[in-house]
Amino acid sequence: MENIRKGFEEVGYITDSEVIITVYLALKLEKPILIEGEPGVGKTELGKVLGQIFHTELIRLQCYEGLDENKALYEWNYQKQLLKIQIMKEAQSCENVEQDLFSQEYLLERPLLKAIQAEKKPVLLIDEVDKTDEEFEAFLFELLSDFQVSVPELGTLTASHIPMVVLTSNNERELSDGLKRRCIYLFLDYPTIEREISIIKAKVPDINEKLTEQIAKAVHLIRQNREIKKKPSIAETLDWARALLTLNEDSLSEKLVKQTLNILLKTKADIETFNKQIGAHALDEFARS
């Protein structure tokens, strides 16, 4: 567990003991981690960071509506097979052609198969799994329990190393109980003010302490508002910090908040809500308190 903690520190991913224990257990129990949370809290980043910590390949499957097995698992290289057939037309002997055409050479590996066949234990990041259809989800949880797939022409392919699987979900829809049962669950919330200060310090080291604290407090206040739909993510906090640093500012002010608010809030409706319900003056005052 201590090694994982050090690993996170080395790659600059500021986190808490809950994340460390969950990752540790997932590794020990060889179970996928299902991470849920608001957009922008660092779910995908956690998957990427695991690849860095364990110095292993990160295989990413980005999910979307309509994703199917062909795009996620494997496909036969139809063009290459056709070329082979064309070449074989001229040849005298056609023995074993069929067997040859459906060999590994003609198989196009997609992320899931790639993860199963990897030589070193990889990190398989299945991003935004809530965007897939239920049929694909059912297929996925079969794969995640056995870590083997059946290719009719080749037989069953079993994983030589069980991949470290990270599934992320924005909770746009409820995932099935079957999938959840097979996973270890982690809910990532927005960081506390103290943790966000640490994140800013780690990622934007040149910024002064006073401004760091003010930024973290201001972002925290905006996130508390229920009416703001797209709350500022950690990445947006960092962008804001970098922007303020570029402007050579060492403290927040009402004017500065007004000028740079569009870095944190990206829709007209959210900016209007902010102006009505919080206001640049109140935000500045709260951040300075």
Next chain:
Amino acid sequence: MEKTIEANIVRFTHLLRLAGIRVGSGEVIDALNALTYVDFSDREQVKTALRSVLVKRKGEREVFDRTFDLYFAPLEERERHQMEHQMRQDQKKQQIEEAQQDLKFEEENLELTEEDKYLYSQMDQEDKERIKDYLQKAEAGKAREWEPNVKPLIETIVKGALRRWLHSHPDQVDLQERVSTGDQELDYILEDLGQKAPSGEDSLMYEDMQHIKDKDLPKANMLIRRLAKHLVTRISRRYKRSKRHQLLDLRRTIRDNIRYGGTMFKLKYRSKRIQKPKLILLCDVSGSMSRYASMVLQFIYGIHSVLGNIESFIFSDDLERISQHFQPGSDFNQLMVDIMNKSRVWGGGTRLHQSLKTLRKNHPAVLTSDAYLIVLSDTKTESIGETLHELRTIKKCVKDILWLNTLPEQEWQNSASTRAFQPLVKMYPSNTLNDIEKLTRSKIFA
């Protein structure tokens, strides 16, 4: 009782199930395995390990934490809790016995349930005196002379008075039925869990929407908007997949492969377009539904923010189209003010038959064979027969009628209108936010 770790974890998971967390046996095994990898002397590590394998929903985390803190409390604390629980039980028993002494008619005990007697014991002295006074007057009135079997009548009147009192003092008494496990230790934890229920999302999910307190309304509104979004996100993803999902487009394939001498080198496909179902929302804003009104609008607002293909109507005495108010990016509060100000039907009586007739006559274009009609109402309406007739007529025009009934499911049997409409439509309980959450998981559009 066995004191092994295994036995303890099994009891703990049993408790979690009683507290409403879904835990499968596979997860219990995972929990035991997980404990072999953590430091037992570190309480937080044990808690996190168990939480990560046993809890799979954000909303269940708080319940888990409270259950864990109570179940794995230090021994002295547990004993103290147990003693307090026992004292509360004894006190309640005594209060019921005292109530029994008061609630008599001509020296005979009134036939009342334990719950009724407990209700009486919780009343203020003044209210108690009023009931005792009534009983004395009934005795003095010698009602038996003209009605020998007057006791059941007296009992009904007393029960009615008790229920009326409960209705006007909903926060003064806790009548929640708790499962008795037969294990005193688990019972006290369950009772504690019930008493200290947070006013957070968890408890709101299970509360009758009609009884949600004003201070919790913003939170409830936010939840319902989120649930509405979940519901339609599911709908918008739904499409039938068949083996013909990808059809070969022969014309384009031949044209594109002429350059390869006719060998079908590049295949071109035709994909079936994803058909998102059309929805017609019909929401009851009559007097009986007034408490739900803002939530009803949140529900419509949530659906509109995800799905464009939707027609919304509100109804009470008659029907009113409100789809035009839901423009992208519109502010909800302003929208609510606009609708309430302009509406002529807000808070009126319920004439669903008339509303359905208006829908059929004035908006026939929306009633198409691929549309689902969703009715959100407590079914309380005038002219059940005519409403049934209208529902039958409309059902022939649309794909299906789905009814989200805000009446508690246990009252459906006693409601003539619910019983009448049930065979004709697909009816789903929608009395609590949890009911709506269940809907988001079920395949209602099938």
